[in-house]
Amino acid sequence: MTQRNRQIRLARRPQGIPQAEHFEIVETAIPELADRQILVRNQYLSVEPAMRGWVNAGPGYAKPVGIGEVMRAFTAGEVVASKNPKFAPGDKVTGMLGWQEYTVCEASAISRKVREDDLPLSLSLGILGINGLTAYFALFEVGGPRPGDTIVVSTAAGAVGSAVGQLAKIAGCCTVGIAGGPVKTALCRSDFGYDVAIDYKAGGLLEAAVREACPSGIDIYFDNTSGAISDIAMGQLSIGARVIVCGTASVASWDPPPLSARLDRMILTRRVRMQGFLVFDYQHRYEDAIGRLAGLVRAGRLKYREDILDGIESCPDAVAGLYRGENLGKRLIRLS
Amino acid sequence: MTQRNRQIRLARRPQGIPQAEHFEIVETAIPELADRQILVRNQYLSVEPAMRGWVNAGPGYAKPVGIGEVMRAFTAGEVVASKNPKFAPGDKVTGMLGWQEYTVCEASAISRKVREDDLPLSLSLGILGINGLTAYFALFEVGGPRPGDTIVVSTAAGAVGSAVGQLAKIAGCCTVGIAGGPVKTALCRSDFGYDVAIDYKAGGLLEAAVREACPSGIDIYFDNTSGAISDIAMGQLSIGARVIVCGTASVASWDPPPLSARLDRMILTRRVRMQGFLVFDYQHRYEDAIGRLAGLVRAGRLKYREDILDGIESCPDAVAGLYRGENLGKRLIRLS
Numbered sequence: 001m002t003q004r005n006r007q008i009r010l011a012r013r014p015q016g017i018p019q020a021e022h023f024e025i026v027e028t029a030i031p032e033l034a035d036r037q038i039l040v041r042n043q044y045l046s047v048e049p050a051m052r053g054w055v056n057a058g059p060g061y062a063k064p065v066g067i068g069e070v071m072r073a074f075t076a077g078e079v080v081a082s083k084n085p086k087f088a089p090g091d092k093v094t095g096m097l098g099w100q101e102y103t104v105c106e107a108s109a110i111s112r113k114v115r116e117d118d119l120p121l122s123l124s125l126g127i128l129g130i131n132g133l134t135a136y137f138a139l140f141e142v143g144g145p146r147p148g149d150t151i152v153v154s155t156a157a158g159a160v161g162s163a164v165g166q167l168a169k170i171a172g173c174c175t176v177g178i179a180g181g182p183v184k185t186a187l188c189r190s191d192f193g194y195d196v197a198i199d200y201k202a203g204g205l206l207e208a209a210v211r212e213a214c215p216s217g218i219d220i221y222f223d224n225t226s227g228a229i230s231d232i233a234m235g236q237l238s239i240g241a242r243v244i245v246c247g248t249a250s251v252a253s254w255d256p257p258p259l260s261a262r263l264d265r266m267i268l269t270r271r272v273r274m275q276g277f278l279v280f281d282y283q284h285r286y287e288d289a290i291g292r293l294a295g296l297v298r299a300g301r302l303k304y305r306e307d308i309l310d311g312i313e314s315c316p317d318a319v320a321g322l323y324r325g326e327n328l329g330k331r332l333i334r335l336s
Numbered sequence: 337m338t339q340r341n342r343q344i345r346l347a348r349r350p351q352g353i354p355q356a357e358h359f360e361i362v363e364t365a366i367p368e369l370a371d372r373q374i375l376v377r378n379q380y381l382s383v384e385p386a387m388r389g390w391v392n393a394g395p396g397y398a399k400p401v402g403i404g405e406v407m408r409a410f411t412a413g414e415v416v417a418s419k420n421p422k423f424a425p426g427d428k429v430t431g432m433l434g435w436q437e438y439t440v441c442e443a444s445a446i447s448r449k450v451r452e453d454d455l456p457l458s459l460s461l462g463i464l465g466i467n468g469l470t471a472y473f474a475l476f477e478v479g480g481p482r483p484g485d486t487i488v489v490s491t492a493a494g495a496v497g498s499a500v501g502q503l504a505k506i507a508g509c510c511t512v513g514i515a516g517g518p519v520k521t522a523l524c525r526s527d528f529g530y531d532v533a534i535d536y537k538a539g540g541l542l543e544a545a546v547r548e549a550c551p552s553g554i555d556i557y558f559d560n561t562s563g564a565i566s567d568i569a570m571g572q573l574s575i576g577a578r579v580i581v582c583g584t585a586s587v588a589s590w591d592p593p594p595l596s597a598r599l600d601r602m603i604l605t606r607r608v609r610m611q612g613f614l615v616f617d618y619q620h621r622y623e624d625a626i627g628r629l630a631g632l633v634r635a636g637r638l639k640y641r642e643d644i645l646d647g648i649e650s651c652p653d654a655v656a657g658l659y660r661g662e663n664l665g666k667r668l669i670r671l672s
Contacts, residue, residue, distance in 0.1 A: 226600040245604045254601045261593040264562040268581045268612040276604040 005030045007070045008099035008315040010055055016252045017323045018055045023071065023316035030102050036084045038110075040093060040103045042077040046125040047309075047318040047331040049249055058255050070098040071315070076114065076124045077103075092117075094124045099315050101335055112286065116294050123297070126159055126330035127304040132293045133286055134246065134279040135163030138222065139171075141282065142244045142275045147172025149219035150238075152210065153194075154229050155249060157184035159304070159330035162192045163293075164222050166302050169193050173220070176213045178206070178229055180325055187328065191303050200229055207232045217241070225250040231260060243274040249323070305329025310336070341366045343406045344435035344651040346391055352588045353659045354391045359407065359652035366438050372420045374446075376429060376439045378413040382461040383645075383654040383667040385585055394591050406434040407651070412450065412460045413439075428453075430460045435651050437671055448622065452630050459633070462495055462666035463640040468629045469622055470582065470615040471499030474558065475507075477618070478580045478611045483508025485555035486574075488546065489530075490565050491585065493520035495640070495666035498528045499629075500558050502638050505529050509556070512549045514542070514565055516661055523664065527639050536565055543568045553577070561586040567596060579610040585659070641665025646672070 004027050011024040033039055054072050055065050065072050075098065079091040084107050087093070092114040097103035114124045126132065138160075139145060151168045155161040156177025165175045165188070177194040179185050180201045188197035196213040200206050210218075210232055217238030223230050227250035234243070251258060267274060282289075296302035307327035309318060314333050322331055340363050347360040369375055390408050391401050401408050411434065415427040420443050423429070428450040433439035450460045462468065474496075475481060487504045491497040492513025501511045501524070513530040515521050516537045524533035532549040536542050546554075546568055553574030559566050563586035570579070587594060603610060618625070632638035643663035645654060650669050658667055 223600070226598065230600065245600055248601050248604060251598070251601070257597040257599075257601060259595045260598045262562065262587070262590075262596045263593075263599070264559070264566065264581055265584050265587070265590045265593060266612075267610060268584060268614075271612040271614050271617060273609065273611040274603060275609040276602075276607040278604075278607050281607060 003030050003102065004028070005100055005102040006312050007101075008312065009070055010065045010067055013057060013064075013067060014055055016056070017052055017320055019320045020316040022055065025313065025316070031104055033081055033083045033104060037104055037106060038079050038084050038087045039081040040075070040077045040095070040097055040105065040110075041080045042075040042097060042101060042103060043335055044076045044122050044125055045099050045312070045315065045333040045335065046074040046076075046130070047315075047322060047333065048074070048130070049247060049319075049322055051319045052323070070100050072096060073099045074111075074125055074130055075099075075103070076121050076129075087113075092121055092124075094129060099312070099333075101312060112290075116290075119294065119297065122306060122308070122332055122334075123304070125332055126306060127163060127297060127302065128290050128293055130279060131159040131330055132163050132302075132304075133282065133289055134160045134277070135167055136289045136293060137279060137282040137285070138244045138246050138277045139164050139167050139220075142277050143168075143220045143222065143242050145171040145173050145220060148174070150174045150176065150214045150216065151220040151222065152176045152178065152214065152218045152233050153222045153224075154178050154233070155224040155247070156194060156197065157187045157192065157328070158224065160246065161222065161224055162188075162304070162329075163302065165192050165194050168220070169195075170296070170301060176210070176218075178210075183328065187305070191305065207235070210236055220244070222246060227251050227258075234263060234266065237266070237270050237272055239270050241270060241272050243272060245274060245276045307331045308334050310334050339366050339438065340364070341436055341438040342648050343437075344648065345406055346401045346403055349393060349400075349403060350391055352392070353388050353656055355656045356652035358391065361649065361652070367440055369417060369419045369440060373440055373442060374415050374420050374423045375417040376411070376413045376431070376433055376441065376446075377416045378411040378433060378437060378439060379671055380412045380458050380461055381435050381648070381651065381669040381671065382410040382412075382466070383651075383658060383669065384410070384466070385583060385655075385658055387655045388659070406436050408432060409435045410447075410461055410466055411435075411439070412457050412465075423449075428457055428460075430465060435648070435669075437648060448626075452626075455630065455633065458642060458644070458668055458670075459640070461668060462642060463499060463633060463638065464626050464629055466615060467495040467666055468499050468638075468640075469618065469625055470496045470613070471503055472625045472629060473615060473618040473621070474580045474582050474613045475500050475503050475556075478613050479504075479556045479558065479578050481507045481509050481556060484510070486510045486512065486550045486552065487556040487558065488512045488514065488550065488554045488569050489558045489560075490514050490569070491560040491583070492530060492533065493523045493528065493664070494560065496582065497558065497560055498524075498640070498665075499638065501528050501530050504556070505531075506632070506637060512546070512554075514546075519664065523641070527641065543571070546572055556580070558582060563587050563594075570599060570602065573602070573606050573608050575606050577606060577608050579608060581610060581612045643667045644670050646670050
């Protein structure tokens with residue numbers, strides 16, 4: 001192989017949201033395949049809010065990306081060479097293959113073969129990938145929706161939130177979405193079927209707006225933000241409510257953790273169940289869930305939006321852009 | 337009926353822990369029984385930490401006791417007259433019959449007939465009553481113990497905590513009790529079988545002591561205190577830990593709620609399940625649980641302690657005494 005490979009590496013460790021200057025583009029050679037390795041040409045690179053956590057030091061799910069390492073990322077692509085009998089050229093795969101054009105890896109780095117040939121490959125990084133899976137397992141395994149429940153979804157127009165809202169609606173819930181700005185709230189209504197969409201940027205009325213939308217309280221709160229939005233939702237939970245802690249997008253730093261009112265008494269008297277969620281805990285059930293999600297997509301019952309940037313040069317600023325709220329839908333980098 | 341009845345009524349609304357001066361003793365006549373009513377002579381009156389919440393205004397499970405009303409309390413006693421075919425004189429019963437010598441009530445006020453004739457009636461207010469039931473359902477329904485789990489129990493020598501620790505031990509857990517003072521910690525070891533007992537009053541070493549007792553983290557934390565003890569336990573949870581929020585004894589006032597470090601990120605990254613518990617949610621299953629608990633008591637596998645005060649005059653100061661930590665075991669008032 002003499003093909004060149006461009007990679008995005010972590011150049012400096014950010015404090016908080018990683019900006020373009022924390023990354024560098026490096027061109028390297030693609031190494032020869034060792035026995036049992038495969039070579040994947042990445043066609044889509046994923047951009048996640050969670051990447052903030054992946055590049056910051058401190059407590060998190062996993063070891064932070066090292067300085068000089070290729071940025072950790074989900075990708076979707078095609079096997080172009082294989083010394084592993086389980087994979088053949090032409091196979092479509094997803095995996096944690098990093099922000100780079102080509103990846104040489106063991107089979108263990110591959111999450112799955114993409115079998116939904118009738119649907120765009122990009123979906124395997126969004127509604128049929130980590131985002132749809134997060135929504136599906138968070139809602140059904142932690143949220144426990146029952147018909148008639150009222151669910152409040154933060155980041156309601158986002159890649160995960162929009163799927164949570166739609167799945168909850170399909171499950172018979174009344175859905176209330178909180179999003180930032182008129183464009184996203186309009187999308188919540190038009191595309192994602194929320195019964196109520198609330199613009200948290202529209203002034204100091206969020207608490208009252210949530211109260212009006214949830215007259216008998218919030219039965220499920222899907223929290224992707226923490227901070228002020230979370231505090232308002234937590235103040236309006238019903239008896240027996242479930243809180244899915246899925247993300248903390250609004251909090252810039254956890255070192256030290258910001259202060260808030262103690263929740264113990266409220267959790268006690270309302271018998272709230274507040275639970276942290278990480279999709280990787282459900283890996284053994286991905287295929288079943290993707291099958292269900294794909295069925296809903298094909299039937300037109302589960303909608304999604306993508307925000308596709310072209311070229312690997314778009315990577316370094318792409319996470320910062322998520323936190324600037326500039327995307328509408330799942331952000332991906334398409335490689336030609 | 338011309339028998340006189342002495343009652344303890346709420347005379348003034350406390351802020352925080354109710355003291356003797358918030359109650360008054362009043363002597364009244366016992367009213368005639370109406371159709372379907374019964375008359376119970378109370379033999380034991382229960383004293384609960386939860387009574388603080390029952391007499392304070394503000395958010396809680398239930399409407400606070402009104403000024404001039406008989407203090408809400410569990411009692412155990414004997415039916416002495418009945419105009420209800422379901423009850424006959426001589427029946428032993430428990431119910432929310434109030435701090436008074438005699439109670440005239442409907443059948444709906446009775447929690448259950450006490451069928452464990454071979455065991456002391458007082459147990460029906462403790463290990464075979466609200467305390468044992470709280471421990472049983474909190475541990476098994478919310479805590480989800482698995483053999484090999486490490487559980488930390490706050491108020492470990494208390495009426496509920498001591499039962500939680502023993503039941504967890506029976507279920508194969510490593511049990512770590514936190515209690516105040518050398519007498520209670522000795523009791524944790526000698527009577528309640530804790531693997532480790534930690535005295536939180538012994539100096540500033542609680543965090544290190546918990547860490548030493550739980551080298552791979554806390555799998556279940558039974559929280560009856562909130563505050564500083566809770567903060568230390570929450571900082572040492574394992575992945576997938578369960579937190580049973582059962583009481584908030586160490587926090588004097590929730591108006592406004594005290595501040596603490598936000599827990600969201602920790603709950604998220606460690607996939608913690610933190611859940612409020614109220615025993616009344618499990619009323620339909622009391623008989624089954626009491627049968628199991630009574631079996632363990634008879635077999636000598638579930639120990640309990642009682643702290644019995646004599647005479648209704650002991651009531652007014654009895655709750656304040658609990659919060660002064662002066663009791664060892666379930667506090668009851670015995671009426672002659």
